[in-house]
Amino acid sequence: MQVNALCEGEPNLIANLANISAILFDRLANINWAGFYLMQDPIHGSVQELVLGPFQGKAACIRIPVGRGVCGTAVATKTSQLIEDVHAFDGHIACDAASNSEIVVPIIINDEVVAVLDIDSPSIGRFDQDDLNGIETIVSFIETIWPKK
Template identity: 45%
Template sequence: MADTLTLTPTGDRRTQYAELLPQLQGLVQGEPDRTANLANLAAALRQTFGFFWVGFYLVKDDQLVLGPFQGDIACTRIEHGQGVCGAAWAEATSQWVPDVDAFPGHIACSSLSRSEVVVPILVDDDVVAVLDVDSDQLDAFTEADIEGLQSVALLCAQFWTETH
C-alpha cells in the first residue's frame, strides 16, 4: 500500500490524473474494506487537487446516504432525482455543473460550494453510489476532471463486485 502520492508538478489535469490513477489502484489493492478504500480515495483526490469537498453517497433504501468524505459537514441523505447527486443517480450519467446556483433544485449542503461534478458508480448498469466533488470556485472543472473522475468511479465499482 502506498502511503504517499508522487505527482509531477504541472498544471495539466490530464497528466495529473494519468499519474494519480495507478497510485490510487495501489492504495486500494489488497484492502477488502469498502469504507476504508472510499475514505482513502476521497482523501487522495482532495489532497491532489485541493477540491473544496470530495465524497461518496451510497445508494441505501432508495436514498443516497452520506459515505466517506473529506471536507465540511455534508447533507446526510438525498432523494432520488434531487440536486446534482440525485440527478446523477436518476440519469446514471455524470453531472458537470459550472455554477451550482444555476442548477434547478441544487441542494446547498454548503453555501461555499460554487461548482460541482457528480459521477455515478455503476455495477451492471445500476448506480450503487456517486462520487461528488465540489469547488468553492465557479467553473472550476474541466473535461479532464470529468474523464479522470469517471476513471476513479470505475475503480470504485470493484468495491461492490468483489467480496467485501
C-alpha cells in the same frame, strides 16, 4: 496510480472509499469537498435515497433523495454531472454555501447505481472535461473493486 496502490488487496469498501476521498481532497486544487454518497433502500417513506459515505471536507447533507440536486440527478439519469455553476442548477441542494461548482459521477454495478463520487469547489467553472475524464477513470476502478452481490 495512488488510488490503485492504496486499494490493492484491501477488501473493505469503506476503508477504500475513505482513502480515495482523502487522496482526491489532498491532490485536487481548489476544492472544498470530496466524497461519496451510497444508495440506501428506503427507510423514510417510499423513495430510494443517497446516504452520506466517506468524505473529506465540512459536514454535509446526510440524505439526498434520488432525482434531487446534482447527486440525485446523477443517480436518476445514470450520467455524470459537470456543473459549472451550482446556483444555476435547478433544484441544487446547498449543503455548503461556499460550493459554487460540482462534479458527480455515478458508480454503476450490474446496471444499478450503488453510489456517487461527488466533488465540490468554491470556484465557479472549476471543473472541465479533463477533470471529468479523470474522475470517471477513478470511478471505473472503483467499480472493479466494489463488492459483488
